[in-house]
Amino acid sequence: MMKRLGAEFVGTFWLVLGGCGSAVLAANFGGEGNPLGIGLLGVALAFGLTVLTGAYALGHISGGHFNPAVSLGLWAGGRFAARDLLPYVVAQVAGAILAGFILLQIASGTASFAMDAKAAGAFASNGYGALSPGGYGVTAAFLCEVVMTAMFLVVILGVTGPRAPAGFAPLAIGLALTLIHLISIPVTNTSVNPARSTGVALFAGPAAISQLWLFWLAPLLGGLLGGFLHRMLDRE
Numbered sequence: 001m002m003k004r005l006g007a008e009f010v011g012t013f014w015l016v017l018g019g020c021g022s023a024v025l026a027a028n029f030g031g032e033g034n035p036l037g038i039g040l041l042g043v044a045l046a047f048g049l050t051v052l053t054g055a056y057a058l059g060h061i062s063g064g065h066f067n068p069a070v071s072l073g074l075w076a077g078g079r080f081a082a083r084d085l086l087p088y089v090v091a092q093v094a095g096a097i098l099a100g101f102i103l104l105q106i107a108s109g110t111a112s113f114a115m116d117a118k119a120a121g122a123f124a125s126n127g128y129g130a131l132s133p134g135g136y137g138v139t140a141a142f143l144c145e146v147v148m149t150a151m152f153l154v155v156i157l158g159v160t161g162p163r164a165p166a167g168f169a170p171l172a173i174g175l176a177l178t179l180i181h182l183i184s185i186p187v188t189n190t191s192v193n194p195a196r197s198t199g200v201a202l203f204a205g206p207a208a209i210s211q212l213w214l215f216w217l218a219p220l221l222g223g224l225l226g227g228f229l230h231r232m233l234d235r236e
Contacts, residue, residue, distance in 0.1 A: 052174025076227025096199025153226025
């Protein structure tokens with residue numbers, strides 16, 4: 001179990017450092033319109049690549065969840081033991097917080113770094129209303145996070161099942177997360193992962209922390225829905 005929890009810690013650390021790091025350090029590098037900045041597409045790819053590489057590197061140890069909503073959805077889908085849920089979630093959140101802390105140390109290493117805690121997407125945080133990149137309200141944000149997380153679990157459970165082609169699961173999961181980000185970055189800055197949201201919100205300031213409830217509730221609900229949906233569809 002300690003090796004499994006260590007893998008979840010490291011994998012979630014990598015996801016937050018790579019995904020959120022790309023948003024904080026590289027999305028607008030050089031200013032708006034600069035060709036060196038990776039933009040929305042680059043950030044979406046970065047999140048997908050962190051999951052893809054992390055799953056290939058660590059999935060054989062812990063299953064490569066790196067996300068409390070995924071762990072809960074796998075339980076709902078009959079693929080994960082309830083007794084392991086809390087330890088996995090603790091390891092995932094701890095890894096995410098360490099990544100947020102290290103990212104802040106890196107980002108603040110230049111005199112040009114400044115964080116407006118009241119701005120949408122501050123320090124790659126998630127939000128709705130004034131903190132949504134596109135100004136989307138709480139209902140749209142909640143619905144988006146529930147549906148995106150549910151579909152993420154449908155993909156995960158489908159590609160890791162016994163009848164799926166062997167060896168391709170991390171690739172499909174990484175591409176699914178990339179697609180989810182392409183859809184939902186304008187709405188919530190894309191969470192679908194309570195650990196990812198927590199890891200940066202704690203350093204983004206009170207505004208992001210005050211909205212953190214949604215990015216626990218909606219992804220966890222979506223994970224449950226996705227797990228139960230796949231279990232119903234895949235029943236023989």
